[in-house]
Amino acid sequence: MKKTITIPLGSQHISLLEPVRFNFSCENEKITDVDYNVGFVHRGIEKACTEKFEYKQVGYVVARVCGLCAITHTMAYTLGIEHILNIKTNKKIDYLRILMLELDRIHSHLLCLAHTAENSGFEGMFMKIMGDRELVMDIQEAISGNRVQFDFVCIGGVNRDISTECEKLAFTNLALLDKKVDDLIGKFTSNWSTALKYKNIGALSYDDAFNFNALGPLARAAGAAIDVRAESSILPYKEVGYKMILGQNGDIYDRNLVRLKEIKNSILMCQNILSGLTEGEILVKFKGKPNGESFTRLEAPRGEIFYYLNANGTNMLQRVRIKTPTFSQIPGMVEIFKGSDYADAPAILASFDPCMSCTAK
Amino acid sequence: MLHIKRFLKKSPWVLHYNTGSCNGCDIEILACLSPRYDLERLGVLNTGNPKQADIFLVTGPLTHRCHDRLLQLYSQIPDPKVVVAVGSCTCTGGVFKDMYNVNNGIDSLIPVDVYVPGCASSPELIMDGIVKALEILEGK
Amino acid sequence: MIKSIIESFSNLFAKSETINYPYEQIAKFKNYRGLIEYSADECIFCYKCEKVCPPDAIVFKPTKEKNRLYEYNPNLCIYCGECVRNCPKEDLALWQSEKKPKII
Numbered sequence: 001m002k003k004t005i006t007i008p009l010g011s012q013h014i015s016l017l018e019p020v021r022f023n024f025s026c027e028n029e030k031i032t033d034v035d036y037n038v039g040f041v042h043r044g045i046e047k048a049c050t051e052k053f054e055y056k057q058v059g060y061v062v063a064r065v066c067g068l069c070a071i072t073h074t075m076a077y078t079l080g081i082e083h084i085l086n087i088k089t090n091k092k093i094d095y096l097r098i099l100m101l102e103l104d105r106i107h108s109h110l111l112c113l114a115h116t117a118e119n120s121g122f123e124g125m126f127m128k129i130m131g132d133r134e135l136v137m138d139i140q141e142a143i144s145g146n147r148v149q150f151d152f153v154c155i156g157g158v159n160r161d162i163s164t165e166c167e168k169l170a171f172t173n174l175a176l177l178d179k180k181v182d183d184l185i186g187k188f189t190s191n192w193s194t195a196l197k198y199k200n201i202g203a204l205s206y207d208d209a210f211n212f213n214a215l216g217p218l219a220r221a222a223g224a225a226i227d228v229r230a231e232s233s234i235l236p237y238k239e240v241g242y243k244m245i246l247g248q249n250g251d252i253y254d255r256n257l258v259r260l261k262e263i264k265n266s267i268l269m270c271q272n273i274l275s276g277l278t279e280g281e282i283l284v285k286f287k288g289k290p291n292g293e294s295f296t297r298l299e300a301p302r303g304e305i306f307y308y309l310n311a312n313g314t315n316m317l318q319r320v321r322i323k324t325p326t327f328s329q330i331p332g333m334v335e336i337f338k339g340s341d342y343a344d345a346p347a348i349l350a351s352f353d354p355c356m357s358c359t360a361k
Numbered sequence: 362m363l364h365i366k367r368f369l370k371k372s373p374w375v376l377h378y379n380t381g382s383c384n385g386c387d388i389e390i391l392a393c394l395s396p397r398y399d400l401e402r403l404g405v406l407n408t409g410n411p412k413q414a415d416i417f418l419v420t421g422p423l424t425h426r427c428h429d430r431l432l433q434l435y436s437q438i439p440d441p442k443v444v445v446a447v448g449s450c451t452c453t454g455g456v457f458k459d460m461y462n463v464n465n466g467i468d469s470l471i472p473v474d475v476y477v478p479g480c481a482s483s484p485e486l487i488m489d490g491i492v493k494a495l496e497i498l499e500g501k
Numbered sequence: 502m503i504k505s506i507i508e509s510f511s512n513l514f515a516k517s518e519t520i521n522y523p524y525e526q527i528a529k530f531k532n533y534r535g536l537i538e539y540s541a542d543e544c545i546f547c548y549k550c551e552k553v554c555p556p557d558a559i560v561f562k563p564t565k566e567k568n569r570l571y572e573y574n575p576n577l578c579i580y581c582g583e584c585v586r587n588c589p590k591e592d593l594a595l596w597q598s599e600k601k602p603k604i605i
């Protein structure tokens with residue numbers, strides 16, 4: 001006789017950063033069904049953005065939707081408002097913005113890799129990646145003045161210029177990191193406990209990636225070419241050397257590799273931007289109040305982020321709608337959990353890199 | 362039972378719970394455990410079990426749904442315990458102040474011993490907070 | 502295999518990455534966003550900083566005298582620096598220091 005056991009994971013668990021609850025129904029070792037509960041961190045940011053904060057303040061508030069992709073939220077909001085207000089930014093501003101977005105992507109991907117390594121029981125690797133990550137955090141702190149919440153982008157431009165010292169620090173640290181990432185790629189392709197163990201585990205096929213609306217590294221690891229950076233021209237990504245990176249099987253191994261290669265691509269983009277930066281204004285003056293609506297898409301570290309803004313000519317916005325990548329990845333995640341071993345559940349979860357405070361807002 | 366107190370302050374274990382923060386402070390707590398800052402040399406170990414913990418690190422402005430869980434975790438930690446509120450939004454509500462689903466800081470529910478401001482608090486500040494918590498733990 | 506053995510030996514003699522923090526200071530970068538500081542002598546009481554602050558960390562309390570009293574709550578502040586950028590007398594009346602906030 002088969003007996004079904006229900007095993008809860010969360011809402012407080014050592015492998016989880018955020019409160020989320022999974023109820024796994026298991027038969028022997030296999031997971032047969034998953035029930036999930038993501039609303040623990042709902043704060044009501046969308047509502048507050050229309051009632052409590054003026055449109056100039058909202059940029060700082062939406063940054064606190066999520067600490068990992070803070071700059072992406074501010075960026076998407078700012079691009080939307082600039083579209084409504086008809087502000088044209090110059091090249092230098094665009095480049096500085098891409099620089100910060102890519103630095104953020106590097107640190108977020110490294111954190112995810114560290115987490116996957118930890119959940120596969122490889123504590124030393126976790127420490128090593130977290131140590132390497134400090135190189136990016138240093139650049140971020142030198143440029144923006146804070147390690148996590150940058151508050152770097154504002155309506156009409158950016159808040160700070162890059163000094164020559166920062167540029168030098170960034171160059172040395174990025175070169176160092178580039179070498180370390182090469183080393184990590186070697187480890188993630190040949191080491192048993194981080195790589196080979198996870199071949200064909202937690203796989204999402206190419207068709208399923210479309211059926212379940214997968215985004216970001218999750219879809220790209222399955223071979224689906226979904227990336228807003230390639231599709232939209234709102235930021236000049238093509239000029240700075242963007243390259244699409246695709247995997248084949250969509251398992252944990254491929255996801256790790258896609259992330260590592262994207263880090264390499266991001267490092268290249270940052271170096272290109274830093275060497276091609278010119279003198280120029282970092283803030284464009286603007287007048288008037290927003291009136292109209294806008295839709296913005298941007299590629300966050302985890303996938304596509306979507307902002308809808310509606311303003312009616314006052315200081316307060318009418319509607320702010322945020323759709324975050326993790327929200328659309330949950331169906332795919334549930335599908336992968338079904339049929340895999342319970343022992344792999346934390347590692348699969350970590351390789352998704354879910355962000356619950358984004359999802360619940 | 363001889364010198365439990367003496368050993369307690371040498372190796373405090375921390376329990377971390379997120380009550381609706383933006384993850385900014387959580388990843389900084391994780392960065393504290395990384396080689397650069399390495400909290401473990403102070404004897405601090407991150408644990409998942411409230412029954413083994415001495416220091417309770419809380420982040421987030423306390424959403425209504427985390428209310429009961431926080432209370433449960435707090436009551437499961439054995440005495441003496443020290444509660445450290447990490448981040449501006451944990452101390453007072455921060456940007457989330459007066460949003461409809463939050464409680465303006467965790468001190469509306471449980472007593473807080475150490476307030477660590479900053480958004481996000483840097484690992485340096487978190488370490489300061491834990492060192493301060495150790496002093497309080499010694500006195501308790 | 503050989504590569505990893507060489508690596509572990511070289512790591513044995515490498516300089517430690519850890520900063521021994523409470524006993525040793527961490528070098529901060531320039532322009533770290535720390536506490537907001539204020540000088541009543543220079544302020545022209547335009548209350549712009551109070552208006553733009555997202556979490557209302559700066560509040561001007563009414564007093565019996567003509568000018569109101571500046572009050573700043575470091576536990577509420579999110580260190581965004583928006584108040585400083587909007588102050589007409591930036592760096593004189595209101596500025597962002599590199600001090601870290603006090604822990605209580």
Ligand code: SF4
Nearest residue numbers: 382385448449450480
């Ligand atoms: S204090 Fe700021 S960075 Fe920290 S959790 Fe709260 S909102 Fe996020």
Ligand code: SF4
Nearest residue numbers: 554578579581582584
């Ligand atoms: S830094 Fe930001 S949160 Fe702090 S007082 Fe200034 S405007 Fe307010």
Ligand code: SF4
Nearest residue numbers: 544545547548550588
């Ligand atoms: S913005 Fe500057 S001058 Fe105006 S009230 Fe604030 S501190 Fe004073």
